[in-house]
Amino acid sequence: MTLQRKLRQLYQILLEQYGPQGWWPLSYSLTPQTKSVGESRYHPDIYSFPTNDWQKLEICLGAILTQNTNWKNAVKALNSLNFSRLTTLKKISKTKNSDLALAIRSAGYYNQKAKTIRNLTDLLNHHSFEELEKLPLRESRKIILNIKGIGPETADCILLYALKKETFVIDAYTKRILSYLGIVSEQEEYSSIKQLFESSLKNDLIIFQEYHALLVNHGKTYYSKRPYGIDDPILNDVASA
DNA sequence: AACCAGGACGTGA
DNA sequence: TCACGTCATGGT
Numbered sequence: 001m002t003l004q005r006k007l008r009q010l011y012q013i014l015l016e017q018y019g020p021q022g023w024w025p026l027s028y029s030l031t032p033q034t035k036s037v038g039e040s041r042y043h044p045d046i047y048s049f050p051t052n053d054w055q056k057l058e059i060c061l062g063a064i065l066t067q068n069t070n071w072k073n074a075v076k077a078l079n080s081l082n083f084s085r086l087t088t089l090k091k092i093s094k095t096k097n098s099d100l101a102l103a104i105r106s107a108g109y110y111n112q113k114a115k116t117i118r119n120l121t122d123l124l125n126h127h128s129f130e131e132l133e134k135l136p137l138r139e140s141r142k143i144i145l146n147i148k149g150i151g152p153e154t155a156d157c158i159l160l161y162a163l164k165k166e167t168f169v170i171d172a173y174t175k176r177i178l179s180y181l182g183i184v185s186e187q188e189e190y191s192s193i194k195q196l197f198e199s200s201l202k203n204d205l206i207i208f209q210e211y212h213a214l215l216v217n218h219g220k221t222y223y224s225k226r227p228y229g230i231d232d233p234i235l236n237d238v239a240s241a
Numbered sequence: 242a243a244c245c246a247g248g249a250c251g252t253g254a
Numbered sequence: 255t256c257a258c259g260t261c262a263t264g265g266t
Contacts, residue, residue: 062247063247064248066246066247066248067246067247067248067249068245068246068247068248068249068261068262069246069247069248069262069263069264070245070246070247070263070264070265071246071247072246072264072265073246073263073264073265074246074247076263076264077263105262105263106263106264107262107263107264108246108261108262108263108264109248109249109260109261109262109263110261110262110263111261111262112249112250112260112261112262113261116249148249148250149248149249149250150248150249151248151249151250152248152249153247153248153249154247154248154249157247169247171247171248172246172247172248173247174247212247213247215247216247217247219247220246220247224245224246225244225245
């Protein structure tokens with residue numbers, strides 16, 4: 001089976017298994033009619049795109065806060081930011097790093113992440129979301145990647161979910177799953193794995209968003225304990241095929 | 242009680 | 255380039 005076929009089949013299997021994920025999950029900036037805190041929401045008609053700068057900022061903050069950190073801890077930090085009313089560019093810009101760090105304490109690495117959030121908001125004060133969205137992917141990606149504390153994965157999350165750019169996100173689970181399937185080696189480079197997906201799939205925003213979300217969802221369940229994937233009920237067939 | 246979590250960066254070789 | 259160490263709270 002060709003690589004392209006494998007990656008497309010994998011997507012179909014995961015989608016069939018779990019259904020649409022509706023990422024990125026929003027928390028404090030959920031609209032009133034949507035449901036509980038920290039969960040993704042999926043509407044077949046109104047897809048879960050961020051509709052305002054408030055939600056876009058929350059996606060950026062969440063992407064930073066969840067770096068090497070359980071999403072539940074990141075949500076606690078997001079709720080803490082909301083409680084302290086640190087939910088706008090203006091308010092965060094006026095807040096000292098030490099106070100910011102205190103508010104996001106539960107996400108871990110709080111000193112580093114406070115600085116990263118500072119670097120992000122400094123940039124957003126010069127380049128609005130609207131401006132960044134209009135730029136070609138390569139240019140906006142370069143700008144986001146230039147923020148200290150934001151590496152390839154966080155940058156791609158921001159681009160894919162907040163700026164709605166067609167870029168594929170590679171995370172630790174994706175690497176483990178592909179390595180379990182024998183498609184890549186344990187330590188394949190981020191950019192080359194990203195290329196595998198992007199060259200195998202239709203350049204479609206929703207597919208990129210859903211696929212990454214599905215991989216994380218599946219990875220959380222079967223690829224967090226060593227040996228990875230050994231109890232995976234649905235991919236063992238694909239692996240041996 | 243170790244181990245892991247939706248990473249990124251600095252350092253020395 | 256690459257192999258480590260560091261950052262840190264909270265779950266299981």
